[in-house]
Amino acid sequence: MLKVITFFIILFILVLYYLDFNNKIIVKEFRTIDGDTIEYNGVKYRAYLMDTPEKNVQKYYRYKIKNHTCLAKYAIVAEEYLNNSLTHIKPIGKNDKYGRKLALFYQNDKILDYEMVRLGLAFCYYRQRSFPEASKCLDYEEKAKEEKLGLWSCI
Numbered sequence: 783m784l785k786v787i788t789f790f791i792i793l794f795i796l797v798l799y800y801l802d803f804n805n806k807i808i809v810k811e812f813r814t815i816d817g818d819t820i821e822y823n824g825v826k827y828r829a830y831l832m833d834t835p836e837k838n839v840q841k842y843y844r845y846k847i848k849n850h851t852c853l854a855k856y857a858i859v860a861e862e863y864l865n866n867s868l869t870h871i872k873p874i875g876k877n878d879k880y881g882r883k884l885a886l887f888y889q890n891d892k893i894l895d896y897e898m899v900r901l902g903l904a905f906c907y908y909r910q911r912s913f914p915e916a917s918k919c920l921d922y923e924e925k926a927k928e929e930k931l932g933l934w935s936c937i
Contacts, residue, residue, distance in 0.1 A: 902932020
């Protein structure tokens with residue numbers, strides 16, 4: 783009996799450890815609000831590392847892209863890509879200024895934030911290399927910009 787109790791205690795600790803360090807949530811039925819925001823189970827989640835163009839309002843003067851029609855096209859492409867690719871989210875425990883929960887977006891084990899920046903479907907949200915994830919994102923963005931991929935073809 784003691785062995786059974788010990789087994790379940792160890793199993794319980796392992797489950798807690800797994801949930802604490804790998805808290806990805808599988809998202810099956812979600813509503814895509816735009817290319818970087820979804821609603822799942824009544825909660826809005828915003829991608830932590832990327833920023834996609836808006837369909838109607840363009841404020842991308844910091845990227846020196848003034849072709850709003852072109853950006854609007856990539857806003858739609860980004861939204862469709864997110865809708866067809868997102869499988870998991872991993873909340874980071876913070877909210878943005880609009881109250882949306884910030885999360886890393888995933889396609890299986892691949893961070894979708896990076897993938898969409900790499901394909902030129904999104905900008906990096908953070909502009910300084912102040913932490914490793916931002917630095918990696920900016921590397922992807924620079925390469926997409928050099929190759930004029932996606933929204934970078936709008937320059």
